[in-house]
Amino acid sequence: MGAVIRILSWKWLVICLLHVLLLWNTILAQIRYTIPEELKEGSVVGNIAKDLGLGISEIARRKLRIASETGKEYFSVDLGKGELLVNERIDREILCAQSVTCILPLEAIIENPLQLYRVEIQILDINDNAPVFQKNENILNVAESTAPGARFRLESAKDSDVGSNSLRTYMLSKNEHFALDIKTVSDGTKVPELVLEKSFDREKQPNHRLVLTAIDGGNPARSGTAEIDVRVLDINDNAPVCEKPLYTVEIAENTPPGAVIVTVKAADRDAGANSEIRYSVAPHTSEIPHDLISVDSVTGELKITKEIDYEAASSIRFDVVATDTGIPPMEGICSIHLDILDINDNKPEIILKSLNSPVLEDAPVGTVVALISAKDLDAGDNGKVELALKSDLPFTLKPAISNHYALVTDKTLDREQHSVYTIQIVAADSGSPRLTSEKQITVDILDVNDNPPRFTQQFYTVYVKENRVPGSILCSVSATDLDTGENAKISYSIIESKFQGISVSSYVYINSDNGSIFSMHSFDYEKKKIFQFQVEAKDHGSPSLSNNATVHVFILDQNDNAPAIIYPSAVMGSVSHQRMSRTAKAGHLVTKVTAVDADSGHNAWMFYRLVEATDMSLFSINLHTGEVRTKRAVYEQDESSQRLVVEIKDNGEPVQSSTVTVDILLEDGIQEPVADIRQKNSDITKGSKITFYLIISLASVSVLSLLTFVILLVKCARNSRGRTSCCIKRSDSDDYKNPNRNLQIQLNTDGPIKYVEVLGGDMLSQSQSFGSCLSPLSEFSDFTLVKPSSTIDFKELNVLDASLPDSAWTFESQQLVELYKEIYSLPLSIEALLR
Template sequence: MGVCWGPVVRVLVLQAAWALGGGQVRYSVPEEAKAGTVVGRLAQDLGLEAGEPEARRLRLVAQGRRASVEVSGASGALVVSSRLDREELCGKSAPCALRLEVLVERPLRVFHVELEVTDINDNAPLFPAARKNLSLPENSPPGSRFPLEGASDADVGANAQLSYTLSPSEHFSLDLQRSEEYREFLFLVLRRPLDRETMAEHRLVLTAIDGGRPSLTGTMELVISVLDVNDNAPQFNQSVYKVQLPESTAEGTLVAQVNATDPDLGMYGEVIYEIDSVLPPSASDVFSIDTNSGEIRVTGALDFETVTFYDLHVKAKDKGSPPLSGHCKVLVEVLDVNDNAPEVWVTSLSVPVPEDAAVGTVVALLSVSDRDSGANGRVRCAVWPAAPFGLVATFAGSYSLVLREALDRERVSEYEVEVRAEDGGAPALRASRGVRVPVSDVNDNAPAFAQAVYTVLARENNAAGAELARLWARDPDEAGNGRVSYSVAEGVGGAAVAGGGWRAASSYVSVDAESGRLWALQPLDYEEVQVLQFEVRAVDAGEPPLCGNATVQLFVVDENDNAPALLPAAGGGPGGGAVVAKIRAVDADSGYNAWLRYELWEPRGKGPFRVGLYSGEVSTARALEEADGPRQRLVIVVRDHGEPARSATATLSVSLVEGAEAALGGAAAAAAAAATNVWLVVAICAVSSLFLLAVVLYGASRWAPRAAVLSGPGPATLVCASEVGSWSYSQRQSRSLCVAEGAGKSDLMHFHPSLLKGCQTRRLWWWQSRRHYLLLLRVAFC
């Protein structure tokens, strides 16, 4: 068309609307602008610096129909991308405004741009037909008016303002009338009477000229035939019929009944009706007319969203030869009914949403529309379920789906959100759109053990690397945030070992970082450590990592791995007592493994001596006789109650002597008895004091805060033996006081583990008053 758009574009860009004040930018561009034409400096108007448009992904969001514009990634300018045809986009609507949504990320924001496509004169006026035939009676009086169908122009405004000219004619002229509703009525006016015999046919050219610059024209040829005789045409009782029909009108419904009369007589006065033309032309099959009655009925579907107004030209002809006709218009206005449900589109979706996202975070952008008008097209939107998301209206027909409440992926990892739209019709129509919103994990849960304290029993002498227990901590987070590794906490916990000192727990045990398997680094020795208390730490792989702790109390279970150890034996006292000596033994184990019993191994049978099963007291089983010989050798076996049992053997040599040795032995025995009595009093006092101290310490431990149970040197242990049996208990590096009870005279003994080293032989004197013998006992023990 030879039009230079450069100056026009610059003027329109300078007239681009107010920037960002109300969150909206307006531009204007003429239709048919070439691809690449800059509509406006969008990035600059949005306040973005150089380079930001590309970095923040400035882009347009399509909303169902082609926008024909795009954002230049490098410059951030809004440019024409394809042909803009205002008539295709908006039809006869003016102004033609396209509503665009512009997104920018980091942070996500939405801007609304209104692009007005201005009209240019690119459509020429167009008549319904290139040729129109008219038949006029020759007796038509001057001033007669014959309606003509005007041209239409797809443009708007001044470009669609039409004027008409008629080729020069002495008989005809044009009359153009405009009603208050801006409708045009074009008439062919007869200026001079017609004479069929002079000119039977007139050919004229009707030209329509629009108001554009330069103007465009359209033509239609008028072929006017002059008829003879029948000089009265039918006349309608009104020139315009106005009807309103709802778009839901069923087929067959009566629209209107037109009526025309002809004053002629006979066949020249009989009228038949027909629809001469319909605007728009595509609606020619929507209406029909009864040729005899003039009833106009609906024969097709009405759709307010497609055509809101119909213009029917009705012609009434008589049956003359040639027939005469009259014309009227039937204007049908279509009324909207609520026959279109709302439509919901998701224009942008930002998922997954991190579970620590702030309240107000935009999750999705939605566009809602309804093709109906008025209340039928007003849409209300809501989101279901109501939590944790909500809707915020950002622009006409645009909503943001935002976060209303804090998220917790461990409680709900994904939401199915439904956006529901309802129009204002009666009854209302509804539509919905589902949005799937997954929630991404953040490291907000520390590993948690199933229990705060684990009690583990482990037998001593276990193999190095043996599994002691399995610990497990749960972390509800996912992926690395929930992947747990285990370790023994350094510097926390340990054990006090026998002989003094402290050893860290990490020297005894280790935990597998992945499986939580607790295993021994070395064999455990109950006699060295009984209780090992330490902490196991579970750490996840999040950033930053979170951790949880559990306390492990490892109790070492004793095994029978120590044989009884013999102590120096004690001799019996003089008098009628039957006790010759006491065999003393200790066992480093505990419980049944340290419960000792004594058996006389040799001699077997009915010897003169016997040994207490649990006391270890060697006593006479009967009175000694000369036949028993001057020397007796006793072999005594000491066994514990372990499985299997362990044992030790003691050998006693008993010699029988007479005479001066007896007197000497008696004096020694008396002195020993006196000394024994003194020590007995001291021992009783010491034991009483220890017992009172033990009671006080026990009460304090019951009320004191709980502490780790550690093995190590403890208070002295009191072990008593008698004929009826008792427990014997020993502890390495312990000191014990033992009081022997029996039929013979009591004795007091103090021993120390150093006495167990090597083998020794001692003489013990025993006085038997009945026979006045003095026996010499030699005890060999190891």
């Protein structure tokens, strides 16, 4: 019972995860385009239909539209081509000011079904703004007594561009009194300063004209200039010095006008009128501080003149000039940095991202009804918004990403009880105090459907060749529905099931509109020969009705496997090394190449050919057996090292082949093995009695095995009644107690050994078998004993399937018989028998 509960719990967990993934896929998709600013109207940004995976016909049918959070329609969609177009001129400086990264968020919304895609347009800056000085002419009063090294801060130029196009450096016109020094402050602003290198003589020249040039980093570079009128004055040689070079102040955006935010203090080491200081906002300060801040010229108090809005500017930076009353007057600069603190002064806004659409009353729990987003202009917790439903209805809100929600059903709907729902959505932020707003959504419920689809046939049979290109069509299924309209429209799908532990959806794909079934990948006959699956036809009615049909797929073999060489085996290296005596005669068996082919039928027939040899006149290879023999006797002038390259081809179309290289070392003093029993009968009589008895014993066993095999074949042929198969299931009229007793012939391999087995007896009980083995064990042996065996485990043998059609047996049985004939036609060498 506990195991059942655990299984149900896992099923519910999987269902919940699928709902979350579907909801995420509904809203999470995101596309980004990158364009430069100032593009002409009608310029193509990208093919949004293609990027969203939509066809041209779908974008109009599914009502693709673009929405902007800014409310200004900079872009539009060409419904004829699916292209995203520039609707009006885009000025990056207006949209993003000095922000390095300028992203314009858009939302692509499509209906039926509802989907929301987030589209980001990155606006790249172009060098369309030159550096600008607030004042084209500045007056600089310098006392003639000013010592070299004195510094005079100049007005900084402003460049609306960002990045490499922004202000890079300054240049000063050539003069003998000043040098230009450029400082970079903490926020990255470059500030020019004049450094006095040579004292003035007012009597010689009371005025000097300098030109300051600001250059940006664009290509080509842009520049702006300002003239500096240096007036050389007498007396007052100490400039005021601020207590702090930088005043950093935090103020809330709801600070009332008239409040003192900071008091600037400066000191002057002079005495009398030369030490009296007056404060003012620096003339090169932007307009915003002039409108928001006032400075008491005597006390240095900075006051708010009107309400500050965090949403307009989160920080303000400006300078206050401290000027003494000496002659000439001297100045000191105090920098002010105001950080604006956000307060919760903006109500959250609820935005309906999708159009109202009716919902079927049998819609499953979790069906998406509408897409909703919320936004709040405040920052931090003040800008975090949560949505909730005001009344108890069969709907709920599922959060997605960044204040986006999906309104989904969470209970079964009943149109007979409620045909229309009015949903009240409440948005509340996390500020203190919390601010809220409300919005109503109306949802209509629809009805009915009573006829299930009917397939034209309940079973479909498909024959497909292995290795076909993935995506090719296998067959088409068809169903009809007696209903009309939407209730008669049918969608096809594959019913999820598993074949050999693998989901059937990984094998095939069905076109949901027309029932065409396609392969998902190329099939391999050697791995699977047949599988089946079910197709479901489902109408579009409410509630939806369905019906099933079964499709049987048979895989047909193709020649897609090259012969695999089992001798010489891979563990011996890529080259086989053999030794042979120089006294070898014509017809001497040098070695034997053995290979197998994973294909079936004619595709598995193999032929051996000698493609390369050090001396083609010395060796030959048997076309069918792979035996390498000498064509003539070895001459003294023959090279000691002979290399052979053997190619093995199968009988398929197209032909597959493999090659193996054999190195043969010709040596003196190696006793030549007896190559053929028929050629060496006189040598056998000269051997010992033990050798003679061994030969007699082995020959007797071989003859006995051959006779047994022939008898079984005759018995098989008589009982098969003309069938080409050598695996015959006895009929119910046989005297055997078990109707599954049969006779089978099978080809097995064990490492480099290929052997044929004849099996007889009960498939489920102890059986008897006779095996004949072909083994390339050494350079001289080519045949091993025919051995009887018993108690064969049929689970470990690849027994021929008696359930297949007769045509599938024909080639297998013929191949086995031909193989056995080939085995017994091989010459037996004396050394092979001795071993």
